[in-house]
Amino acid sequence: MGIEVVVEGLTKSFGKQNIWRDVSLTLPAGEVSVMLGPSGTGKTVFLKSLIGLLKPEKGRVLIDGVDMVRSPEKDIYETRKLFGLMFQDGALFGSLSLFDNIAFPLREHTRKKESEIRRIVMERIEVVGLLGAEGKLPGEISGGMRKRAGLARALVLDPQIILCDEPDSGLDPVRTAYLSQLLIDLNAQIDATMLIVTHNLDIAATVPDNMGMLFRRELVTFGPREVLLTSDEPVVSQFLGGRREGPIGMSEEKDAATLAAEADRTTPAASRVIVPQLEPSPGLPPRRAVARRRERVMRMIDALPPAARSAIRETYARDAATATVTAPVAGGGA
């Protein structure tokens, strides 16, 4: 089962430039979370901080008792093996075949025999739907296939925590829909804790259990998906509505007068529809995180904003109704 990742008061700067400050959140074990945020808000820096590749000057990232910020390097190195990381740009070696690219972490970090490596690599290649393409070079395949190869490579070491940095960038809407399904199917199969960084509103609406957003050097919010999806924060409304009106400007933040003039044109939360979360493809086991998440969310529900509360109750009521309709008739089963 996936491992919980606890982030406490994390602050990161490069020289005098502060990227974000005091970020605290917990990625619940085995659940899927999404981090939204405009370009340049430090999402990639956040992912790199989680695995200890970048060092925030304040705060902690706790994984199984190891602090990825300040624990001894050898502990950080060991804990990093729990992660699978899918990079924003695919980061494949251009001169290696897909097979060798995907086998790379196994050859680098384990002493497995070549026959064992072959078995694992081919299994992951099948999971991401690249069977037959394993002999190709990255330059010979489409961007979408490269993305999936990057995902396969992130999976070879049986990660318990999977980080995906903009898995959809450069994909068309149909490929993005397939990728969304692939991420949910993966979660059903391996029950890993997942964090997906994306700008994509369809992924945000259909994939995660939890959602957060980075903006203006702060974590705007992080919690059950319904909290962000029903939020009336101007920046959230603007982002989820994909609109120019709102606090996010092309290159910098807007001034108060512009904002006031636009105020009546943002998309109110009440007019947003919460679409159902994707379910694993037929034939796959149910996601084990679903029951855990429900228990967790119901424990905290009274502390959530009213709109989120009723959205969560509606979702779970609808699930219960479908479950009753599709449940086998009593006495009809084994």
Ligand SMILES: Nc1ncnc2c1ncn2[C@@H]1O[C@H](COP(=O)(O)OP(=O)(O)OP(=O)(O)O)[C@@H](O)[C@H]1O
């Ligand atoms: N190693 C580094 N040294 C100095 N500054 C850096 C470094 N890495 C990132 N930055 C700065 O940190 C800020 C956030 O970068 P980051 O790549 O995390 O943004 P992002 O949210 O991932 O953006 P995008 O959505 O475009 O990928 C940028 O201003 C960037 O220039």
Ligand SMILES: [Mg+2]
């Ligand atoms: Mg980035």
